[in-house]
Amino acid sequence: MRRIVCFVFCALISSVSTGCVLPSRDGLPAESPFREPVVLSNDLLPQGIAVGDVSATGAVLWLRTNGAAAVRVEWATPAVWDAASRSETVGAEVSRTAQFTMTEESDYTLSIPLGGLAPAARYRYQVVIERREDPGPSGQARLAARGEFTTLPDIISSASVTFAWSADLGGQSRCRQGTVGYPIFDVMRKQNLDFFLFLGDTIYSDYACPSPPNEPGADFVATTLDEYRARHRYQRGAVSLRRLLEVVPVYVTWDDHEVRNDFSGPFDDRMPNGLRALRDYWPITSPSDDPNRLYRSVRYGADVELFILDTRQYRSRNVDRDGPDKTMLGAAQRRWLIESLTHSSATWKVIATSVPLSIPKGGPAYSDGWAAGPDAPGFEQERQVIVDAILRRKIRNVVFLAGDVHYTQANAYDPDADGVIDFHEFVAGPLSAGPGRETPANDDLHPTRLINEGGYDNFGLVHANKDLLTITIIDAAGGARFSHRLRAR
Numbered sequence: 001m002r003r004i005v006c007f008v009f010c011a012l013i014s015s016v017s018t019g020c021v022l023p024s025r026d027g028l029p030a031e032s033p034f035r036e037p038v039v040l041s042n043d044l045l046p047q048g049i050a051v052g053d054v055s056a057t058g059a060v061l062w063l064r065t066n067g068a069a070a071v072r073v074e075w076a077t078p079a080v081w082d083a084a085s086r087s088e089t090v091g092a093e094v095s096r097t098a099q100f101t102m103t104e105e106s107d108y109t110l111s112i113p114l115g116g117l118a119p120a121a122r123y124r125y126q127v128v129i130e131r132r133e134d135p136g137p138s139g140q141a142r143l144a145a146r147g148e149f150t151t152l153p154d155i156i157s158s159a160s161v162t163f164a165w166s167a168d169l170g171g172q173s174r175c176r177q178g179t180v181g182y183p184i185f186d187v188m189r190k191q192n193l194d195f196f197l198f199l200g201d202t203i204y205s206d207y208a209c210p211s212p213p214n215e216p217g218a219d220f221v222a223t224t225l226d227e228y229r230a231r232h233r234y235q236r237g238a239v240s241l242r243r244l245l246e247v248v249p250v251y252v253t254w255d256d257h258e259v260r261n262d263f264s265g266p267f268d269d270r271m272p273n274g275l276r277a278l279r280d281y282w283p284i285t286s287p288s289d290d291p292n293r294l295y296r297s298v299r300y301g302a303d304v305e306l307f308i309l310d311t312r313q314y315r316s317r318n319v320d321r322d323g324p325d326k327t328m329l330g331a332a333q334r335r336w337l338i339e340s341l342t343h344s345s346a347t348w349k350v351i352a353t354s355v356p357l358s359i360p361k362g363g364p365a366y367s368d369g370w371a372a373g374p375d376a377p378g379f380e381q382e383r384q385v386i387v388d389a390i391l392r393r394k395i396r397n398v399v400f401l402a403g404d405v406h407y408t409q410a411n412a413y414d415p416d417a418d419g420v421i422d423f424h425e426f427v428a429g430p431l432s433a434g435p436g437r438e439t440p441a442n443d444d445l446h447p448t449r450l451i452n453e454g455g456y457d458n459f460g461l462v463h464a465n466k467d468l469l470t471i472t473i474i475d476a477a478g479g480a481r482f483s484h485r486l487r488a489r
Contacts, residue, residue: 038145044275048236049061050246052250056155058191062109062112062283063110063112063144068108068131069131071099071100072097072099072100073212074094075125078124081094091464095403099302111283111284118151122148123148125146126143126146127144127187144146145480150194152298153301155345157302158301160465163197163461165401166460167403170209170235171201172204172434175215176234176235182240183460184409185431189478193248195251196244196249197308198250199255200403201354201431202235202282203222204433205227210394217234225276225424226484228273236393253352259274264315275292293352295310302346303466304346305463306350306408307341307350308344308352309337309352309354341395349397349398351398352400354403355370356369356371357369357441359441360374361373361409370383372446396489397488400423408473408482409472410424411424415445438452438454458481459473461473469488
């Protein structure tokens, strides 16, 4: 039966892929059909697939079908799949989801949690789709995608990790051009990444993308839910982005342009639509009792814990006078961050904040980041609460990663001015956007400037183990523009 099914799938997808490999005559696969994760049927999954929010015991698979359909996912370890191939049947050890019905209400998107996984284990999955308008009797399913991913190590296992981070995609009319769309993602894909951290401005909903020179489909400012979703679909039209997401797990948060420039949380009536579209188009896990929560942590073995912040959903108005009640994170998220940092046993505590710590930015009467400008209130009192906790609780090896400003900056901070560096910040981006004005960090946290440079698209590359953390800035041509090494204390 297994052999018959594989023949049927291969026949169905032969027009779109030559990747389906039949078992050899002795029942063993001539080559793993999962070796290269790939979307086999672009007519079924036009925006590709993505695996995200991978943990030691789970992952989330994202997909979008081309209209109404029924979807199921099957997954197992390579050994189980190989055993199923030898026995010519899919055994009980292959896990399967229930069949999901794709509807217009969700724009035919779906994020499917895969649970009960083992740490540091390789898993193979396949996506099977039955499209409602296909002719013939019910049950004529097609193999639409397949792939592999590896769960994260458990918290007692020391393991090195390599990941990229950046932000700011398609801003200031620098949108998809040609089939590839955003070539920087092909450069990123070559870095042998364990994951990619997308640190906001995944779309520029408030900037139209004129065509030409850009590909058509985004020459409008989004305000409605359908328009926000359309801007996300436009980004997935970039072949380079789809290729990256097929093979590299992703962790995503947002910044302002998923709604509009410099928006302030619940005070913006467009936020619900922007947030819903973001959730529809990215694999993000949230607690069942807090379904819109975006802040979360990622533990990669014994040595790295990543704290992903939401700097938008809970913030006070940017124009408010700074004080103890002004917040960027909200009380619950701030408390979570400080307590999580305090109790983390990881060597490296990496805090992902979409807006930088010390760069004044925004309008003439407000700052959109943590730092204040000369006549622009920021969020410095809340920032100081976090800094004081790091100092008072002696939390070592803290590294902030940021984006948003469209240039590279790195600072070593000595906020208590005792001559000892207490933590670092590295800012990367844009992925594809207009260059920002290279503003130096203000002096409040006593920075030592390591770099302040712009004019090129880029992403940051992090390599970490129990002893060292190395940051490298890579430009769109693959060149290393800056590198800095930190030794664990």
